[in-house]
Amino acid sequence: MVTDVQQAAMGMVLFPAGIFAFAATTLFHIYAVISSVGQFDQYKEKKMLWVAIAMFFSFGFAIYYFVPKSRMKGLVVLSFGLLGLVCYITGTMLLPAKEPKFDISPTLLEEVKLTKPDPDRYLQIQQEYQKRFDDMIAEQEKTRRSMQDALNTQNKQAVEDQKRLQQEFENQIRQLIDQKIANPSQPQ
Structure with a gap:
């Protein structure tokens, strides 16, 4: 059985791990795009236009489809991205809520009366x-x-x-x- 403290500790580890995985994904994606752009010389001019349009609308992820040598890098980017997403979502679910949940009913408010000092x-x-x-x-x-x-x-x-x-x-x-x-x- 996992206690609330252990659950919060796991959340405190997984949440930053997810953010770190997102950052690693972004950096590796930038590296992959920069290292693969030089391989576009093999395409004809008309085909390059569609590649540029696809990369513009896919934020650079089309490079993993159009450049065969970059497909393995795409799998690394995808796996890091999914790992980051899983860690981030799990971490946010395990962390305790920021605000305590109180059931303030009218009868409870009547019982607690604020008095003057x-x-x-x-x-x-x-x-x-x-x-x-x-x-x-x-x-x-x-x-x-x-x-x-x-x-x-x-x-x-x-x-x-x-x-x-x-x-x-x-x-x-x-x-x-x-x-x-x-x-x-x-x-x-």
């Missing part, structure tokens, strides 16, 4: 979203403050460490100066 409900929804937005902004502000507090704490710690290191450095310098004053002859 409720402004109170819209106001309530708007207030809910405003509250969510305000909560989100408050949460972001809280996160920003906690990050700022952490950064300030780190900055204070860094300043204190810098002051401590500076104090230690100054103490070491004073000790070296005191030692130099106490023992001027001692090398460093």
Whole structure:
């Protein structure tokens, strides 16, 4: 059993395949006509007129009758054309309809009644979203403050460490100066 999805998938493959076969038929027909036109030299002038008239009214398909070497090409064109036609028609039959088919009866229309929008409900929804937005902004502000507090704490710690290191450095310098004053002859 073929499901609707499989049927639609086959239609989606066959439809473009039919169009491709039509395009291939057209291109091969153009090739066949162009390659076979040079063989008209074998006909007399009066007969050429009828061939030209037949080709004019048959859109070039008469060439497959009048030029014997082109008959095999005509069969290829005919088979591609028929294949394209079959694929195109089958694809369009398998594809789902563009518009859904609804049975809208008067009783169904009476059951479904369109009402005016409720402004109170819209106001309530708007207030809910405003509250969510305000909560989100408050949460972001809280996160920003906690990050700022952490950064300030780190900055204070860094300043204190810098002051401590500076104090230690100054103490070491004073000790070296005191030692130099106490023992001027001692090398460093």
